[in-house]
Amino acid sequence: MSISLMLLVIVIILLGWAFSIYNTLVRLKVRITNAWSQIDVQLKRRHDLIPNLVEAVKGYMAYEKDTLERVIKARTQAIDASGLKSKEQAENFLTQTLRSLFAVVERYPELRANQNVLRLQEELTTTENKIAFARQYYNDEVRRFNTKIQVVPSNLVASMAGFQKREFFQIEDKTEKETPKVKL
Amino acid sequence: MSFSFIEIEESKTRVIALVFIFIVFFYFLTAYLLLIVIENSLAVHFPEMLQREVFFLPPVKHTLLVFILALAAALTHWIISTDNLIQKITLAIGAMPFDPKDTYHQYFKNIVDEVAVAMGGRLIEAMVIPSPGMNAFSVQGFNGRAIIGVTEGLLTRLNRPQIEAVVAHEAGHIAGGDSLSTTVVSSLSEIYEEILSKLRAGIGKARGRGTAAMILIYAVLVIMHFLSSLLRYFISREREYRADAIAVRLTRNPLGLAEALKLISSHWRGAGGQGQRLEAIFIVNPRHSKLEERQGLFSDIFSTHPPVKKRIQILLSMAHLDEKTLEDNLKNFRRVSPVAVAEFKPADSAGPKRWFISRDQKWLGPFLLSELRQLEGFRPDQWVRMQGQDAVMPAYEDRDLKKIFTQNKEAGFNCPHCKTALEEMNYEGVPMLKCPYCEGALVEQNKVSRILLRSDVKFSEDTVRLAQSIINSKAKYKLKEIDSGSAWVLSCPQCGRTMRRQFFVYSYPVEIDRCMYCTGIWFDKQELELLQYIYEHRDKYFNGKYF
Numbered sequence: 001m002s003i004s005l006m007l008l009v010i011v012i013i014l015l016g017w018a019f020s021i022y023n024t025l026v027r028l029k030v031r032i033t034n035a036w037s038q039i040d041v042q043l044k045r046r047h048d049l050i051p052n053l054v055e056a057v058k059g060y061m062a063y064e065k066d067t068l069e070r071v072i073k074a075r076t077q078a079i080d081a082s083g084l085k086s087k088e089q090a091e092n093f094l095t096q097t098l099r100s101l102f103a104v105v106e107r108y109p110e111l112r113a114n115q116n117v118l119r120l121q122e123e124l125t126t127t128e129n130k131i132a133f134a135r136q137y138y139n140d141e142v143r144r145f146n147t148k149i150q151v152v153p154s155n156l157v158a159s160m161a162g163f164q165k166r167e168f169f170q171i172e173d174k175t176e177k178e179t180p181k182v183k184l
Numbered sequence: 185m186s187f188s189f190i191e192i193e194e195s196k197t198r199v200i201a202l203v204f205i206f207i208v209f210f211y212f213l214t215a216y217l218l219l220i221v222i223e224n225s226l227a228v229h230f231p232e233m234l235q236r237e238v239f240f241l242p243p244v245k246h247t248l249l250v251f252i253l254a255l256a257a258a259l260t261h262w263i264i265s266t267d268n269l270i271q272k273i274t275l276a277i278g279a280m281p282f283d284p285k286d287t288y289h290q291y292f293k294n295i296v297d298e299v300a301v302a303m304g305g306r307l308i309e310a311m312v313i314p315s316p317g318m319n320a321f322s323v324q325g326f327n328g329r330a331i332i333g334v335t336e337g338l339l340t341r342l343n344r345p346q347i348e349a350v351v352a353h354e355a356g357h358i359a360g361g362d363s364l365s366t367t368v369v370s371s372l373s374e375i376y377e378e379i380l381s382k383l384r385a386g387i388g389k390a391r392g393r394g395t396a397a398m399i400l401i402y403a404v405l406v407i408m409h410f411l412s413s414l415l416r417y418f419i420s421r422e423r424e425y426r427a428d429a430i431a432v433r434l435t436r437n438p439l440g441l442a443e444a445l446k447l448i449s450s451h452w453r454g455a456g457g458q459g460q461r462l463e464a465i466f467i468v469n470p471r472h473s474k475l476e477e478r479q480g481l482f483s484d485i486f487s488t489h490p491p492v493k494k495r496i497q498i499l500l501s502m503a504h505l506d507e508k509t510l511e512d513n514l515k516n517f518r519r520v521s522p523v524a525v526a527e528f529k530p531a532d533s534a535g536p537k538r539w540f541i542s543r544d545q546k547w548l549g550p551f552l553l554s555e556l557r558q559l560e561g562f563r564p565d566q567w568v569r570m571q572g573q574d575a576v577m578p579a580y581e582d583r584d585l586k587k588i589f590t591q592n593k594e595a596g597f598n599c600p601h602c603k604t605a606l607e608e609m610n611y612e613g614v615p616m617l618k619c620p621y622c623e624g625a626l627v628e629q630n631k632v633s634r635i636l637l638r639s640d641v642k643f644s645e646d647t648v649r650l651a652q653s654i655i656n657s658k659a660k661y662k663l664k665e666i667d668s669g670s671a672w673v674l675s676c677p678q679c680g681r682t683m684r685r686q687f688f689v690y691s692y693p694v695e696i697d698r699c700m701y702c703t704g705i706w707f708d709k710q711e712l713e714l715l716q717y718i719y720e721h722r723d724k725y726f727n728g729k730y731f
Binding site for chain 1: 287290291294295297298299301302303304305434436573574575577581582609610
């Protein structure tokens, strides 16, 4: 076997390995896009549920107008937001307003027993859970991608092909991290 | 997930190929042995016919023929078992698609959707087994269709984090790729169970008419049955550990799964009935068997699940807790109903909703929804006020009155007593039709068991007093005491035929009207609550003796 033939074989093997790493990185990147669209779907669903909830409670909560208005404003803001950071902020704010709305609903016994309100509460709870899970899945995929980019054999291929680190979907809002105070 | 989809696809194909080869092999082995026996016995009895030595191996041509027959038999077995795979299995265990009108089922579907999102957005269907035992299963078909199911008993006894953990475990099987192979292997071994049980029933009926051929066939089938149980070797016990790990990874809550496993394993797991060979698809083996709690080669081959104790131990170590904490948690475990239920309002205090409507500057009413439907000249822009509320609004803004203008006809069923239109409502999460006036209810036959299993509603004092007096008087009704010329005879609201007044079950002294043609059961005012109360206190009612 001549040396040039051996070199050729080695080059082919190296190329094959590089291609397979590149393909893995591309696949991971596509999964990240898929995960992001999952979050988007759930956030949209929450936006669509909120007007129904406001309609259902409006008739009973005549004195809580400002809470309702805050929810509606937060929702419009969240729909209009664009870009990762501002979207995060708007959605976190919307979660806060919804939480205060539910706290108020608890104080009205007829609302607590109303079938429509109960159903909508359940829908919103499950949507919040789905948002949390979608975020978790997105962060898991981003973690895998970022790890793969930085680990030794594949970081060469990654830097040559121009793959960048992706950001996690973080909690921006500091008040969410505080322990909730219970006012009695 | 830490294993790529390609690896999962490859391992799935490998296992299925191995299983098919195993089946061909065992058919071939059985047939070959039979061939040897037959040819040798022929040689012994008719040596002139074969002109050979006493013991020999069959010639190649015969072996080849037997091999082709074995291949054909294996293919038939495979196709019969895997055609409509999912339908067969779900039919065998009695799983039904979830009822979207039932609050509990909808809640379960929500949980399944949440876990599907956590997995990256795969479509998973939800099914419910109408059994009071506690268990969960997952099946997967060849076209990628995946199903997760639970029993009614599980839904009524676990809270949200626990159900989520159980569903995540089942999703772990689907994501880990072993649910397809488990489904296929279980179905393959199930077929002999079915054939044998049918034969047993047939032989029982045809006593004395059995011939030697029938007995031989039966013996062969028994052997096949035993050999097919060896297929269980393909279902490793280890996959349960892996699914547990995936469940923790998805929900980040090992304690939830540990609690759920403890509760499920210490309760009736729904064994018995059909689907004896389908244990592998469940989260905890439906049959309590001492073999499973052991480890070692024998139990590794013959049991499909690892010891529950070990699984709980592993989960608790992930949560950095010990057994004692788990037991204390469970002792203080008070399940909060996931679907918060309105408290029962006795008839005199609130009653059905009524509205005042404004006409010619005067307030008329209060009217029921059904009355407003029939009221002449009732327009959407008329002002209404709900009884008990202060808010005045136009009729089209009221959620319930809107229904009048959007629906052109009513549900169509009327109360058999007072002829008021029946309204749809959920009681204990179960959809049924209720009369707003006399509070009678029409429930479908197969849904009554769900109502009995669930206990979210608080009963009124009246009902409790009446039920207590029935329990304390220990009235046990005998068949003769059913009065056939009873005071009233009702017509079924759904099909119009006469309903039969009888006990719901003979052990409980609550009479209902049952339509023998369609599926409806009519409960008068307190009958459903009484039945529920006595069922929940059946220990006291039967005083420990059920017969």
